[in-house]
Amino acid sequence: MAAVRANDAALAGFCGSEVASALAASPIEALGYAFAAYSPSALLLDWLVMLAAMMPVLLAHPILHVWRSVVPRRRPGAVTLFALGYLWIWSLAAIPLATAALWLQLATGGGVAVVAAAVTVALVWSASPWQARAIDRGHRLGRITSLGWRADRDAAVFGVEHGAWCVCACWPWMLVPMTAGNWHVPAMAVAASAILTKRLTRRGSPRWRLPAPLDRLLSSPRFVRISEAARHG
Amino acid sequence: MxxxxxxxxxxxxxxxxxxxxxxxxxxxxxxxxxxxxxxxxxxxxxxxxxxxxxxxxxxxxxxxxxxxxxxxxxxxxxxxxxxxxxxxxxxxxxxxxxxxxxxxxxxxxxxxxxxxxxxxxxxxxxxxxxxxxxxxxxxxxxxxxxxxxxxxxxxxxxxxxxxxxxxxxxxxxxxxxxxxxxxxxxxxxxxxxxxxxxxxxxxxxxxxxxxxxxxxxxxxxxxxxxxxxxxxxxxxxxxxxxxxxxxxxxxxxxxxxxxxxxxxxxxxxxxxxxxxxxxxxxxxxxxxLGGGKLHPTYDDLNKGTGVTPGAAMVATVGMGPPERQRVDSLGSNGEAVVLTGQAAVTTVRVDLAATKAAVTSMGVTAPGKETTRLYLKLEGIRGEAPTALLDVYVNLPVGADPASHEGLRAGSVDLFGLQRASRRGAGHGANGLSRALDITEIADRLRAAGDPVGADLRVTLVPVEGSSSDVPLTVDKVSLLKRTGVATPP
Incomplete structure (x- = not known):
């Protein structure tokens, strides 16, 4: 986490620098400069740390599926391969997402407006039928053979497939901490909460709905009781 | 009420x-x-x-x-x-x-x-x-x-x-x-x-x-x-x-x-x-539940229920508190089975050592001893028909008529809601239906008859309704499960 904070602080410093200002008129050049200045391996490490902090709760169900699907002696290996497949697809997704986050910061100089824009995009996405479709596909439990090399293959493939639908469902929320500069860690907590809330919110056919956090609040038993009491005295 | x-x-x-x-x-x-x-x-x-x-x-x-x-x-x-x-x-x-x-x-x-x-x-x-x-x-x-x-x-x-x-x-x-x-x-x-x-x-x-x-x-x-x-x-x-x-x-x-x-x-x-x-x-x-606002009252709970409320059932040995029981996979088939109206055979490859151990403790009733039951699980059953019916046989001889081997029938699976559970975009991932059939008694009979129980199982799936070449029925996986508990007196 310290590495993430250091890199973000550095990035924030760069985005506010005179160099960045001079380059802001040409964000493409600025991107090239930024990627040259910051080690891809460090960025990848930061990204994986961020995933490790945000995703474990979401992965409980698919990991249990893998665990139960194979014979006991293959469980640790199958779960490891599932995780590797999942992280691999997210690592690929990091390239366009990190690029977009950098570009946004460079193009605008960073700040509250960028974060607000990222949150807005994430909320609109959360309300959309497209995200609902991605989540629905993500609930699909892949077939995992119980024994032999097929067990390993199936676990890895399931990790990739599950990760791909997870990327489709969550990508805008990942932009929030990546554009938050020094507020990276709190923004990460907010994004993780929003993603988890969506996972715990009512399912149904894909259509426009209230964004998950709001929907969750309005449909919570406590809120329903309060609104009932208010309406009926 | x-x-x-x-x-x-x-x-x-x-x-x-x-x-x-x-x-x-x-x-x-x-x-x-x-x-x-x-x-x-x-x-x-x-x-x-x-x-x-x-x-x-x-x-x-x-x-x-x-x-x-x-x-x-x-x-x-x-x-x-x-x-x-x-x-x-x-x-x-x-x-x-x-x-x-x-x-x-x-x-x-x-x-x-x-x-x-x-x-x-x-x-x-x-x-x-x-x-x-x-x-x-x-x-x-x-x-x-x-x-x-x-x-x-x-x-x-x-x-x-x-x-x-x-x-x-x-x-x-x-x-x-x-x-x-x-x-x-x-x-x-x-x-x-x-x-x-x-x-x-x-x-x-x-x-x-x-x-x-x-x-x-x-x-x-x-x-x-x-x-x-x-x-x-x-x-x-x-x-x-x-x-x-x-x-x-x-x-x-x-x-x-x-x-x-x-x-x-x-x-x-x-x-x-x-x-x-x-x-x-x-x-x-x-x-x-009892005392709740939606709890009903019935005139009789004995006739046609198969149990006698207040009395213990002895049909199945107790296996201890559910949270202490374990369910483990012993093996599965290698790929999904697609049924188009005809019977299909699939082989469930098992972990031989684990399965033999499970068979050994199968049917143990002595209180305090480990006891196991075996289940054949069909998962990811998907299809377009609103409902379907599938008969499942274990170790049916090659070419045999299933109807003349009732003793090898693991069960019949009525798939009411098949289409709904298979429908994409309904919020549940279209995971289809799953069913675990208790095959402990069949395994016991096979063991007694000298069948090499503990080796791979040959499973025959016979679609009775709800599948054809136009409307196929898919069974994603067939696996053998072991349920382990501690025998408890009724």
């Missing part, structure tokens, strides 16, 4: 008052527009609703005004299948329905009314499987059209005499509501969030619940339409009674998980009140 639900067979032959008043209420409620929450169609749509299919089936017209609460994730399409909420949700649903019909009967005739149950597995009644006469009669006693047979049904006389593996009370022998959290094994279904088409049905849901739906066919064979058939409610009343009888039998363990008692956590169940006005009736599973 003061009223007592009775066996429809004990209420008098033909058009007894209860069924006559029921028919009058059905007609009255079915004349109301679907926009009213106490209308027949609204009540049925709470179980399952998909507007294009209802229009296609002429249940509603394009011009009908559909109330938003049937399509916005509140009242409509709420039924819980393949889940540990199957029994409590349907209990609440029956209670709301019964209250609305009783109020209608009171309004129309001044009489009291209670929902009867159809005790189709009562061994003491030779006519138990007959569809009660008023549900098949052409006309009402006054010569008017009979609303109890308005909606289509495949069967018009009685439920057939088929193997108890398809239609029987074997589910009542299971001692635990929930053993494996994923729903592989247990009486009541697996842990799920709110989900009308989940894949973790308990034993009771498969048989006799699914069996009766599938055998009756027509609207009863499709969860999107089933609630429209007036017979649906008498069937579910009996399923509810079976749950009550099971809970009151010694040796049975209900779940006390707070997520079940107070769930679902992702939304609340809602029922219409008798006047149909807001706020409706919110409830959780806790409300359906």
């Amino acid at each position: 003061a009223s007592v639900r009775r066996d429809v067979a004990t209420l008098g032959k033909g058009w007894n008052d209860t069924l006559l008043h029921y028919a009058m209420a059905v007609r009255h409620l079915d004349n109301k527009p679907i926009s009213e929450r106490t209308s027949w169609k609204f009540l049925a749509a709470m179980h399952g609703f998909h507007r294009p299919w209802w229009v296609q089936a002429n249940v509603i017209s394009e011009a009908d005004q559909i109330p938003p609460e049937l399509e916005d994730g509140t009242y409509g399409d709420q039924c819980q299948h393949g889940s540990w909420y199957f029994l409590p949700w349907h209990r609440g649903y029956l209670a709301a329905f019964e209250a609305i019909v009783a109020a209608t009967v009171k309004e129309l005739t001044g009489a009291e009314w209670t929902l009867p149950y159809w005790n189709y597995l009562d061994p003491g009644n030779p006519a138990a499987r007959d569809i009660p006469e008023p549900f098949v009669a052409e006309k009402m006693p006054d010569g008017s059209e009979n609303p109890l047979r308005r909606y289509p049904r495949r069967l018009t006389d009685r439920l057939p005499n088929v193997s108890p593996q398809r239609f029987g009370l074997g589910a009542m022998a299971e001692n635990d509501f929930l053993v494996s959290a994923d729903g592989s094994i247990g009486f009541g279904g697996g842990e799920k969030p709110f989900d009308p088409g989940a894949d973790a049905s308990g034993d009771l849901e498969f048989n006799p619940h699914n069996s009766v739906h599938s055998m009756l066919g027509g609207f009863m064979g499709n969860p999107y339409f089933a609630g429209l058939d007036p017979l649906f409610w008498l069937h579910h009343c009996n399923i509810d009674r079976l749950w009550e009888a099971w809970m009151r039998t010694k040796g049975k363990t209900m779940t006390r998980d707070p997520r079940w008692l107070d769930g679902p956590t992702d939304r609340r169940f809602i029922l219409p009140s008798v006047d149909g006005k807001d706020p409706g009736i919110y409830f959780s599973a806790r409300d359906t």
Whole structure:
């Protein structure tokens, strides 16, 4: 986490620098400069740390599926391969997402407006039928053979497939901490909460709905009781 | 709830008052527009609703005004299948329905009314499987059209005499509501969030619940339409009674998980009140248990239930507290099986050492000793038909006629709700249906006969209904499970 904070602080410093200002008129050049200045391996490490902090709760169900699907002696290996497949697809997704986050910061100089824009995009996405479709596909439990090399293959493939639908469902929320500069860690907590809330919110056919956090609040038993009491005295 | 639900067979032959008043209420409620929450169609749509299919089936017209609460994730399409909420949700649903019909009967005739149950597995009644006469009669006693047979049904006389593996009370022998959290094994279904088409049905849901739906066919064979058939409610009343009888039998363990008692956590169940006005009736599973506002009373919990409340069952050895039991995979087949109307054979490769160890402790009954049971699990069963039927055999000789090897039949799987559970974009991942069949007795017989139990299993899947070359049925995986516990005295 310290590495993430250091890199973000550095990035924030760069985005506010005179160099960045001079380059802001040409964000493409600025991107090239930024990627040259910051080690891809460090960025990848930061990204994986961020995933490790945000995703474990979401992965409980698919990991249990893998665990139960194979014979006991293959469980640790199958779960490891599932995780590797999942992280691999997210690592690929990091390239366009990190690029977009950098570009946004460079193009605008960073700040509250960028974060607000990222949150807005994430909320609109959360309300959309497209995200609902991605989540629905993500609930699909892949077939995992119980024994032999097929067990390993199936676990890895399931990790990739599950990760791909997870990327489709969550990508805008990942932009929030990546554009938050020094507020990276709190923004990460907010994004993780929003993603988890969506996972715990009512399912149904894909259509426009209230964004998950709001929907969750309005449909919570406590809120329903309060609104009932208010309406009926 | 003061009223007592009775066996429809004990209420008098033909058009007894209860069924006559029921028919009058059905007609009255079915004349109301679907926009009213106490209308027949609204009540049925709470179980399952998909507007294009209802229009296609002429249940509603394009011009009908559909109330938003049937399509916005509140009242409509709420039924819980393949889940540990199957029994409590349907209990609440029956209670709301019964209250609305009783109020209608009171309004129309001044009489009291209670929902009867159809005790189709009562061994003491030779006519138990007959569809009660008023549900098949052409006309009402006054010569008017009979609303109890308005909606289509495949069967018009009685439920057939088929193997108890398809239609029987074997589910009542299971001692635990929930053993494996994923729903592989247990009486009541697996842990799920709110989900009308989940894949973790308990034993009771498969048989006799699914069996009766599938055998009756027509609207009863499709969860999107089933609630429209007036017979649906008498069937579910009996399923509810079976749950009550099971809970009151010694040796049975209900779940006390707070997520079940107070769930679902992702939304609340809602029922219409008798006047149909807001706020409706919110409830959780806790409300359906003894002392709860939706708990029913039955006149009898012995006849046709396969258990004797208060007494212990000895059919299946106790395996200790469910949370201490383990369920492990011993092996599986190598790839999905696609059925196009013909039988298919698939080989389940097993971990030989683990399977031999499991077979050794199989059937142990000495208290305190480890005991195991073996299950054949079919998972990810998907198809386009509303329902389907699959017979499953273990180690059937090559080329043998399945019908002449009843002893090798692991079970019959009635796949009511198949299409719903396979439908993409419904929020549940289209995981299809899953079913674990207890093959302990078969394995024991095979062992006694010298079959090399502990080696790979040859599983034959025979599609009886619901699959063809045009409408294939897919079984994603067939696996062998071992359930381990500690033998406990009954």
